Amino acid sequence: MKKTIHVSNQGASLDTSRRNFLKLGGIGLAMAGLTLVGCDDNDDFQIINDGNIFDLGTGDVGILNYAYALEQLEADFYTKVVNNFYTGISSTEKEIFTDLYHHEVIHRDFFKAAISSATQNVLPKLEFQYPNVNFNNRSSVLATAKALEDTGVAAYNGAGKYITNAAYLVIAGKIVSVEARHASAIRNLINPGSADFSGDDVVDSNGLDLAKEPKDIVMAAGGFIKTPFTWKERGIN
């Protein structure tokens, strides 16, 4: 039997997003918490968080956990969107949000697999909250999607220089351009026919997209993230 470790001090079990997710697709998310292999049956031990807040780690592991955290957030958000499409959503918008949901869940599960395959220092499943998002409202959902996608782009752009393994850098590159494609599409839905798809608010006079440091990203996304974590190497305490 597998042991589940609940990491957050909120006693994370099945939260709404997970139920919705299973309802929607029945996909093999059979592992909400961390599963440990090789422990005795029957002792369903719950550890952490007795004051131990998860640290993303150092070096490339830290970067991968960081990316995993952001992908968890995006996947969680779109899971909620597709389980409760806002009123009056067009078929095009439905298709876009469904694709984004697919892509982000794939990214999330990829990182989980990639990190788990080599280290035990895998970020647990985080819990999220959306206190200022009205999932029934088109503008609210689009504005949040735009913020998340732009943040994802800026996060990967800013983290690339900390990656030491070229293979990881390529993986990050393969993902960040898809995030940018998402950002462009969402921005175009908000303001069609305009320059906003790569607007002057995100692209500077050198034609460079935003790049942000992890600390700034975590601060910006912090309002969504309920489960605390640290990344001491990058000054996130």
Add this chain to the structure above:
Amino acid sequence: MNILKLLDKLSHDKFFTAEASRLETLTNMSLFGKKAATAAIPFGLGAMMVTPVKAETATKEFRGTALKSTLTDALQLALVLEYLENEYYALGLSAAGLIPNSDRPVFMQISKHESAHVSFLKSTLTSLGTTPGAKPTFDFTANGSFSPFTDYNQFLILAQAFEDTGVRAYKGQAGNVMSNKVVLQAALQIHSVEARHASQVRRMRANKGWIELANGGNMPSATDPVYAGEDNVNQSGYNTGTLFGAAAGSAAYDEVMSGSDAQTIASLFIV
């Protein structure tokens, strides 16, 4: 610099892929000694992680002309692609009656960015002590195969092809610029702008903003090389098609393009 010579060099120096850089990193082989044929070798997730990362070590060992030219050659390739895009949009915007007024804000924005990229890359190369390559002479009809400045549909088709190529080509150079963190970050920042452009142009053609399978989306077969390999669903041993199918799995990741493949595409439009 002679652009054809550069492109020829890129086609032979197969180290112009990040995978090759990784190989050098892992084995400490000569930068020029091995080919990127290894790019085809799948590597497991475990191998990705357990292999100690030694990029810095390799960097030190090969610091000098070889490394510098790896970096600046990558930038020269990028400059060629930016020259191409910049001239393409400038010509398109100045072609009377080509771009409908409703679409002009989009192409003016893209054009502004490509122009900035040319300037930025030139000044970056100069700051690295390398003379930026001169702008090639372009023929956007590709010897009469296309008429992008009189046929708006064709203008959109080539715009999509150039943007999707740009995304892949920058990504393909990531490993070659990672020795310089400032350049790497700037390259990433350009890369994502190209992706924003690509998504927009694709959507103007009633395509999705992302590439599913190796299908460019209602594109002529001449552009097949732009999309070759985009149907990949194996990311470091993880099957991205398992959860939602191959279309979504492949679209969730954009693939790299080698310098030599970018050459083949760009060369079609260089006199």
